[in-house]
Amino acid sequence: MSDGNAVLPWLVIRQDTNGNRYRVGRYATRTEAQEVADRLEGEGQEQLYVVERTAASRQSG
DSSP: OOOTTOOOOEEEEEEOTTSOEEEEEEESSHHHHHHHHHHHHTTOOSOEEEEEEOHHHHHHO
C-alpha cells in the first residue's frame, strides 16, 4: 500500500570525505530522520549524516 500524497519533509543526507552529498531517505518527522542518521553514523564509516528540512516544506509552513 502506498500513499502518493504523503508529506515527508525531513531528509537524511550523507556527506562523504570529498564533500559529495547524497540523499539517503525522506521521513515524516525530524525524530525519525535523526534516528536513521544516528544509526548510520554508528556503523563506523567516515561519512557524515545530517538531517535537513526540505526547502518546499519550509516555505509552506
